[in-house]
Amino acid sequence: MSNQRPLAVVTGASSGIGAATARTLAGAGFEVICAARRTERIEALAAEIDGRAVACDVTSEDSVAELAAEVGDELRVLVNNAGGAFGLTPIAEADSEQWRQMYEVNVLGLMQVTRALLPALIASGDGVVVNVGSTAGRIAYEGGAGYTAAKHGTQVVTETLRLELYDQPVRISEVAPGMVHTEEFSLVRFGGDQAKADAVYAGVRDPLTAEDVADAISWVATRPAHVNIDELVIKPRAQAAQHKVHRE
Incomplete structure (x- = not known):
């Protein structure tokens, strides 16, 4: 493993957008620390891309501290991808625990990881933080209030970081995807109900893939040092808005 490669951290790297981003950044020349709770998955991914696997629960301060210790003194790129949606119920039937988990x-996990790794990002002289948001961070829809x-x-934390670090050598960005078809996102949201998960994408010929979003994240992270992509909203052509999706 070469120490000459700049270092990147991707949280939620065990599947979906996180795993795709780890692969894409490795292909762009980064040594990638793959951070997630499912150690078997990230160990296999790290072996594939010549990276490192670090078991990390972003909601645990102790776990995040262990990640920071593994990162060390300098970090070039942090991709805060760990996230998730749980449930799709109206507020009148909301599950408090699901809202708390989201x-x-x-939000808290993103903050804790960023807070822990900011010194290393600043020390690199050209740090980049890419927070993976969502079009859900820009518009409301029925049943989606918790998410x-x-x-x-996520969006407001990103905007605030941009203001607070304006005089530091760290760029702050958000990549906000719309409809992305990954193997787990909707399945998790609907508690493992495959039929409900499949219905989200029914008739949509080409939703975004994890690789599409990873490509956008890598592009944001590899701009010249003076270029800050504040936010990048990416949706499939079929999706004009949350409620306006072309289905065949």
């Missing part, structure tokens, strides 16, 4: 991972509230939080 806020913990999408949209959490992803609005």
